[in-house]
Amino acid sequence: xxxxxxxxxxxxxxxxxxxxxxxxxxxxxxxxxxxxxxxxxxxxxxxxxxxxxxxxxxxxxxxxxxxxxxxxxxxxxxxxxxxxxxxxxxxxxxxxxxxxxxxxxxxxxxxxxxxxxxxxxxxxxxxxxxxxxxxxxxxxxxxxxxxxxxxxxxxxxxxxxxxxxxxxxxxxxxxxxxxxxxxxxxxxxxxxxxxxxxxxxxxxxxxxxxxxxxxxxxxxxxxxxxxxxxxxxxxxxxxxxxxxxxxxxxxxxxxxxxxxxxxxxxxxxxxxxxxxxxxxxxxxxxxxxxxxxxxxxxxxxxxxxxxxxxxxxxxxxxxxxxxxxxxxxxxxxxxxxxxxxxxxxxxxxxxxxxxxxxxxxxxxxxxxxxxxxxxxxxxxxxxxxxxxxxxxxxxxxxxxxxxxxxxxxxxxxxxxxxxxxxxxxxxxxxxxxxxxxxxxxxxxxxxxxxxxxxxxxxxxxxxxxxxxxxxxxxxxxxxxxxxxx
Amino acid sequence: xxxxxxxxxxxxxxxxxxxxxxxxxxxxxxxxxxxxxxxxxxxxxxxxxxxxxxxxxxxxxxxxxxxxxxxxxxxxxxxxxxxxxxxxxxxxxxxxxxxxxxxxxxxxxxxxxxxxxxxxxxxxxxxxxxxxxxxx
Numbered sequence: 001x002x003x004x005x006x007x008x009x010x011x012x013x014x015x016x017x018x019x020x021x022x023x024x025x026x027x028x029x030x031x032x033x034x035x036x037x038x039x040x041x042x043x044x045x046x047x048x049x050x051x052x053x054x055x056x057x058x059x060x061x062x063x064x065x066x067x068x069x070x071x072x073x074x075x076x077x078x079x080x081x082x083x084x085x086x087x088x089x090x091x092x093x094x095x096x097x098x099x100x101x102x103x104x105x106x107x108x109x110x111x112x113x114x115x116x117x118x119x120x121x122x123x124x125x126x127x128x129x130x131x132x133x134x135x136x137x138x139x140x141x142x143x144x145x146x147x148x149x150x151x152x153x154x155x156x157x158x159x160x161x162x163x164x165x166x167x168x169x170x171x172x173x174x175x176x177x178x179x180x181x182x183x184x185x186x187x188x189x190x191x192x193x194x195x196x197x198x199x200x201x202x203x204x205x206x207x208x209x210x211x212x213x214x215x216x217x218x219x220x221x222x223x224x225x226x227x228x229x230x231x232x233x234x235x236x237x238x239x240x241x242x243x244x245x246x247x248x249x250x251x252x253x254x255x256x257x258x259x260x261x262x263x264x265x266x267x268x269x270x271x272x273x274x275x276x277x278x279x280x281x282x283x284x285x286x287x288x289x290x291x292x293x294x295x296x297x298x299x300x301x302x303x304x305x306x307x308x309x310x311x312x313x314x315x316x317x318x319x320x321x322x323x324x325x326x327x328x329x330x331x332x333x334x335x336x337x338x339x340x341x342x343x344x345x346x347x348x349x350x351x352x353x354x355x356x357x358x359x360x361x362x363x364x365x366x367x368x369x370x371x372x373x374x375x376x377x378x379x380x381x382x383x384x385x386x387x388x389x390x391x392x393x394x395x396x397x398x399x400x401x402x403x404x405x406x407x408x409x410x411x412x413x414x415x416x417x418x419x420x421x422x423x424x425x426x427x428x429x430x431x432x433x434x435x436x437x438x439x440x441x442x443x444x445x446x447x448x449x450x451x452x453x454x455x456x457x458x459x460x461x462x463x464x465x466x467x468x469x470x471x472x473x474x475x476x477x478x479x480x481x482x483x484x485x
Numbered sequence: 486x487x488x489x490x491x492x493x494x495x496x497x498x499x500x501x502x503x504x505x506x507x508x509x510x511x512x513x514x515x516x517x518x519x520x521x522x523x524x525x526x527x528x529x530x531x532x533x534x535x536x537x538x539x540x541x542x543x544x545x546x547x548x549x550x551x552x553x554x555x556x557x558x559x560x561x562x563x564x565x566x567x568x569x570x571x572x573x574x575x576x577x578x579x580x581x582x583x584x585x586x587x588x589x590x591x592x593x594x595x596x597x598x599x600x601x602x603x604x605x606x607x608x609x610x611x612x613x614x615x616x617x618x619x620x621x
Contacts, residue, residue: 075618076606100601136597137567204599206621244564247601250601251553251557258546270606272606274605415498416502417496417503
């Protein structure tokens with residue numbers, strides 16, 4: 001396990017801890033970690049705060065290297081890391097996005113209530129498990145040819161809807177409308193494209209999941225009404241990303257960036273932070289490839305959404321129309337975006353990296369769907385499979401402090417190896433079933449790795465971002481059934 | 486996986502991921518044991534069927550990227566070709582190039598993990614010692 005971190009954490013306001021710029025010679029800006037005081041001991045248990053300091057060294061970084069309360073040890077960036085670089089002379093960092101480009105989560109609401117569904121919960125989970133390919137290296141019934149893949153990469157979720165996977169309304173409720181501009185298929189290697197041919201419409205493994213849950217408690221009546229959420233309402237979540245195609249893009253460009261740091265004489269404290277100026281050819285090529293991979297991920301979640309609608313209808317012996325599963329929102333939590341933010345009183349064009357962090361735009365931003373604009377952007381924060389997930393809204397404070405960013409999940413606190421040693425997957429499945437949570441997983445081992453005990457307390461994480469003012473808690477969701485990859 | 490690899494690698498804990506430390510009498514042997522460790526954590530069941538061999542090469546621009554590219558090459562073949570590699574035999578290695586024979590059989594089960602990639606994070610590359618974090 002990584003060594004304990006002994007660096008400075010200075011109080012910087014409610015749930016805010018600063019790593020001063022003077023901590024390391026290479027820091028250009030301070031680090032700022034959002035954490036409750038009770039989290040500090042856990043925060044120091046590994047070198048994640050050192051990674052926050054490392055990110056502060058990036059050329060063109062603006063204001064601070066940020067980390068959300070679900071921070072944990074990553075590679076290059078910490079998980080939960082946010083960094084904005086100046087689009088004119090700053091860098092873009094593949095390690096600030098990660099291997100699973102546009103890993104993200106979407107929430108579907110239904111008109112169904114807990115009472116209508118609870119006795120069918122096991123049937124719904126079984127139907128989801130058999131309808132949607134999941135597990136290690138999962139491949140689905142879709143086989144794209146080169147032409148179709150090109151359209152996926154350039155059109156994202158729009159391609160899926162055009163092909164009959166979902167409803168046109170779905171697109172309005174995705175970040176970027178489910179399609180990032182600037183994507184270029186030609187920016188991907190042949191190997192990356194090959195990996196994309198057979199994995200569209202697949203969940204994958206690891207922490208990816210499908211979940212059926214209910215709205216367990218509403219904390220913000222007006223916010224919940226804006227999102228059409230109500231107590232005991234049945235909801236569904238889909239968590240997946242860009243699969244092997246995204247992994248290959250990241251690996252390919254780490255090689256490119258390895259040479260770019262020498263070419264542009266960029267000094268970095270960790271090779272996983274290899275980068276290039278956004279305006280350089282290498283930076284533009286990476287942005288085009290990353291956007292294409294992000295589009296692949298949006299299409300992937302859109303296709304699975306369609307299959308979720310069909311599976312739920314089959315399990316409940318209804319038509320998909322009767323189930324009325326409507327998309328609340330789809331968020332990306334591993335991505336870099338060109339965004340405009342006010343910095344020191346002036347509008348600035350930035351490249352905002354979110355690595356295990358969620359965009360959380362506040363009220364009034366044009367990027368937020370018109371229906372939600374008065375309230376702020378919905379934020380989806382999955383917890384662990386035995387506890388809860390949360391729906392939040394972005395705030396003006398987030399716009400002012402975090403480039404409109406917040407947490408993305410509970411954050412791991414136990415390694416996968418440790419979780420497998422401590423948790424018996426079969427017993428866990430029984431324990432969860434006894435609490436009314438039906439789980440289907442690829443293997444007992446993969447279930448054990450994702451055990452609730454392996455994660456931090458999601459309540460503390462979302463309470464922290466609310467106390468810090470960078471999000472508002474709207475509702476808590478409780479799982480009824482989970483499909484793990 | 487050959488028995489001798491098992492004595493030459495260790496699994497180290499990492500919060501979200503897997504880390505392998507391999508040791509060997511030479512850089513080529515250290516790479517071989519590192520690959521053996523990777524195969525061992527990926528498969529619980531023994532492979533079956535005909536034994537296959539393929540000669541593969543990777544290029545890089547220094548030793549660190551050579552190790553990362555070598556491991557990512559193995560991961561690509563595992564995921565894309567659905568094979569169960571059993572051993573790596575290094576034919577030639579320099580700081581910028583590696584040629585090796587990959588031996589494999591038919592996988593009886595999917596790999597235990599979907600490993601996204603070998604990373605540069607906390608990477609240690611010496612003649613007789615390599616440590617690598619894999620992103621899961």
